[in-house]
Amino acid sequence: MGRELDETDKGILYMLQREARNTTAQEISETVGVSPSTVRNRIDQLESDGVILGYHPEIDYEAANLSLRVLFVCTAPAVRRGELTDKVMNVQGVIDVREMMTGRRNVHIEIVATDTTDISRISDAIHELGLEVESSELMKRRQMQPFNHFQFTNLDEGTTDGPNE
Structure with a gap:
């Protein structure tokens, strides 16, 4: 079972999802209403507890001259799904694998390729x-955003709806 997150943890996670690389503990502390040292301690604890798994760059593959991104939608036998998704991660060019809970089309594999x-x-x-x-689909663009359950949805407008408001 996972760790219970309080409002401070949720605010820290939201801010890190928005821009982990260029967001300081001071900036996070001002948003969530705790001290910078509390933010650093909480981040350390979230990492230790396995809530934060890592920090990864978002790559524009087209800008890197790798514009062929394909999504393969696959079916794996349910009893082998975990084993097969672990193995497919070792295929050069595979960048993302998602296991679906039920039914056919239960493995989605995103790849980056240099040519056909x-x-x-x-x-x-x-x-x-x-x-x-x-099926296989040539991808044009993928957009992501922080999980907004953390209630810090108005940051771009300069206001917060955080736990201390």
Whole structure:
């Protein structure tokens, strides 16, 4: 079972999701209403508890001349799904794997390829592992945002709806 998050933890996580690299403990503390040392201690604890798993750059693959991003929607036998998703992460070019809870089309695999030959190589590797590719879609763009359950939704407008308001 996971760790219970209080409003301070939720505010810290929200701020880190928005921009972990350029957000200081001081800025987070001003938003969530605690001291910078409390923010640093909470981040350390969230990392130790496995709530924060890491900090990853968001890459614009098109700007890096890697514009071929493909989403493979696959089916794996339910009893082998975890094993197969672990193995598919070792295929060069795979950047994201998502396991769905039920039904067919229960594994989604995002890849980055250099050309169509590379797409074929990755597709063949996916098949060889025992996954059945149901569809493949060329991706144009992916957008993400912080989980707004943390209630800090008006930060871009200069106001907060945090726990201390």
